Amino acid sequence: MADSPIPMPSISAREWADLLFDQGSFSEQFAGIATPDPLHFEDSRPYAERVKEAREQSGGKEAVLTGTAHIGGMPVVVAVSDFRFIGGSMGYAVGERVAHAMERAREAKTPFLAVTCSGGARMQEGMVALLQMAKTAAAAQRLHEAGVPMITLLANPTTGGVFASYGTQGDVILAEAGALIGFAGPRVRAVHDAGEERETLYAEDLYDRGLVDLVAPREGLRNALISVLDLVRPTAAPDLELLPPVVEARDLERGWTTVERARHAERPRALHYIEALTSDFVPLRGDRSGTDDPALVGGLGRIGDTNVVLIGQERGDMSLDGARHDGRVSPAGYRKAKRLMLLAERLHLPLVTFVDTPGAHDGIADEGAGLAGTISDCLATMASLTTPSVAVVIGEGGSGGALALTWADRLLMQQNAMYAITSPEGAAAILYRDRARAPEVAEALGVAATDLHALGVVDALIAEPAGGAHLDPAAAVRLMRPAVRRALAEAMRGKGGQRRQRREARLNSIGVPPGGALHALRNLGDVIGEALPSLEEARGVAAGQAARAAKVASAAGAVVERLRHRGERPAEVVVVDGDAPDD
Template identity: 50%
Template sequence: MADRFRGLEESRSSGTVCPKCGVELTLDESYQRYRVCGHCGYHFTISADERIRLLVDPGSFEEFNRHLVSVDPLLFSDRLPYRKRILQAREETGLREAVVTGIGRVRGHEVVLAVLDFRFLGGSMGSVVGEKITLAFERAVERRLPIVTVSASGGARMQEGVLSLVQMAKTTAAAKRAHDSNVPFISVLTHPTTGGIYASFANQGDIILAEPGALIGFAGPRVVKETAGREPLRSHSAEFLFEHGFVDQVVDRRRLRDTIGLILRLVKAEGEVVPRSVIRRSVSEDAVPLRAWDLVQLARHPERPTTLDLIRRISPQFVELHGDRLYGDDPAIVAGLGEIAGQGVVIIGHERGHGDPSRRNGQALPEGYRKAMRLMELAARLRLPVVTLIDTPGVYLGEGAEERGIASALSQCLAMMSVLPVPTVALIIGEGGSGGAIALAVADRVLMLENAIYSVISPEGAAAILYRDASRAPEVAESLKITARDLLRLEVIDGIVPEPEGGAHRDPDYAAVLVLDAIVEALADLRDISPERLVKERYRKFRRLGQTNTYIRELVAQEVTELSSLIGRTLGSLRERLPFGREEDETEERPVTVTDR
């Protein structure tokens, strides 16, 4: 990493050769505009002024708190007095301090910006940097504006001692206050981001983005080598942090402005929901239902549209977010920001992956559910509805699941969904298996595609337990009551979403239209309900499930159906025994006389 940084500085002095691939950059348009090598994508460090120019709409940025400057509270001196270092940094950079703060527009969306500049004493955070960043968060809260921070720092400013250290507490507290005020916060990590900046406000972002190849970590490589006696390997890269769940996306600088603009659009979208009624809220007795085992095959069909297939059709502007901020990212659960009928939403779902082994057929690890909870918390803060798409045979039970707390993750997810103060819609799109499914199904409206299934255990698993014979799964499937019709009668779900003839795999585009219409309809039902009432009614909804009266109603309905069928068969048999024409004569109306009486 150190060699890379030296090469970077040498190349910046000449401005012509990429230190990574050696390509001449004099005529490279990507380099001239973004300071990114057009051949290999290498990202050069850039100044705060360059960063702001690339991020904000032209002419929209207005700096504030520029007058704040550092003093020398400790009268510190090493090779040079601190005051002299400050003066040199001002002369070399044209800045008064290592951070520039202000208000601008990103793709038309007004935001507060705080951008650090590594050229000014390594972007270190002293008292003034901490004060300006804190004031930026306070301005965002006061104006109800999103805030975007761009970090490039070597850490705390040693020349200010503990006064520099306590800026970590101050800026983190300011970021937390913005969280609690429902102000969206996007944190961008660039090369390098280390020390007190990384371990304070920069890690508080609702959404954390990083530039490719950026050196990011709490302790810089030189500090690690001197104190731990070893060179850090991959642990200090943006890509490593993405793999381990600490960064939502690694975004090329050339796409950063558009990515931030799209996120701002999604978290602020409040379009009117215009519903088209497609949800079936009662069971039709006219249609002949498929056997439960036939529906199991349709729900598991390899070409059935998955969560990502549907998201790409119902919310083309979807921004996927990654990581649980604890251990890693689980591709078996997809989560991010989307837009449905002009309304910003958080979408979370199981992803089977059409054979992609990393998706594990939608069987999620603990970090998948913890990622889901992180997005639910974000939805609650930003007051966005939550839509979950459920398609899993159950949680992953292999290596790592128990060690990392799969039961704990499921329990926490169930609890969090039960108290989310925003509208929630859950849609079972394929197989809803056991705890892995219900962890995302504690919703105000629970819907099922008509060929989906929802079960406490797979039919094969139940047959193996009950009969020690998995081949009896078709028989057990009928008894488990796993179909949408069965579950609507039991009031476990609130409605059935129709599918194209023959199943969703026959026409994924039309299936997505029906899914979109159903979500829009469900959100419209919930739009004007207060957060307090949503939580209260959601509790009541699940509180009554499984009570005796539910089962009695289902049993009575079954008895009535069977009795009606028996009466129909008996009358049919009687009609067959009557002489031709006798039935009509017997039923003909006649005047009542004394003789008749």
């Protein structure tokens, strides 16, 4: 652990307001809530005297300043702690003011900003003070349920009941560089870990553990807030008629050539596309349980004029021992992905995922940490989304580790990417006990984008520069941009319930045997529900199912024919779910 940073001295709530808010924009509210003395508390001095002295020293009536303001021209409802008022502690009046401010934000559908700087719950008010933790956390939950963005700025110091209630409820959490942050302060900590190097944690420690999203020096926090506030605002769907055309993918390869190009060491990776396609990208970190998986990146950004939440599997140097673990996502990474999926849903922002992994990080420790369950959670979460979603396979789509991020309204695939139930090498080892036969198995498995498009798994192909994206990464971005923007516009059409039902209907249609399209529809009313306003639209869905079934029959027949022409049968017929060991 690095040496302890040196925190900046605490400043008053009014000084924070001057630093962060547009000049003259702050309007104080809820200042009339009185400070009670429920216990008639007295130590060396009566509590009432301490409150009076705190008001004289701080210039405020309580340990929080609440009201409305603008930051970068954008309206916010705010609650700013004042450490100079009895250590910024939270009693009844602070809890009431914060909860009232959150309710005002909910009613106005205006982002809420909490700037915390506190020693925790106020001892002089006993359990009345402690209960304000529950009150403010409940008010934050109502904000989440209403889809109103909540941003938290943890200033020096933030500890105790404020940190463990509304202080950690932010959709996005920023921290002041060097700020002392923790639930138990060094003077009251009851448990000391063996070998611990210091008694408290700081903003940078929480950042490393994925517990805060961004750390910035005090003078840089206003600009950071402007970026975040600008990106959490829902934006209108693009007009399809005004979008640039998509270049058609040509010279499509199949089989082992596709595998080699998808795995090429110089192929552009997720962060390359995220940073090139978006403006004002703000990375978000961690699963909020103490880990940030470097193989799973994500954050807020803007593609064209559309604000989105982004998730990507980042392979880095394609080494399992490298900083990015070759894009093999751990349970913590999938928990982080789920967190970002739910953030997109809550804030009504489209979700865009970039898929590129040979498979999940499947060590024994990962299994013990719930790998299968976290993949399942991502699948279930994506299935439940009502916000628009687009997934793009940009390299290797390896088994369930990739599927966890691809069940979207629109699934795109670069023409030289691959997507498979398992690696061709693994399939060859299982089927023929010979990994050297991977090239022929790759073709039979239909891992190429053109095969999957014919099968109905993929909605559209994204063209690449001749020879592959690795030969001209900038051109690959230019070809991808209109495809992703168009897919977003298509996904944003209609209502949320319609999107979910369309995904379910599509899932039910994939793999339908010849003549089975009507069976796949099952009960037309269950699949279509009330989302389709007319019988004509229902007929259109049925026609689409039939066409997709014909594609499935043709693709399945082609696979059977390829195996027949090979002149031999596999050593065994196996349904693969992950890597099965040899006998």
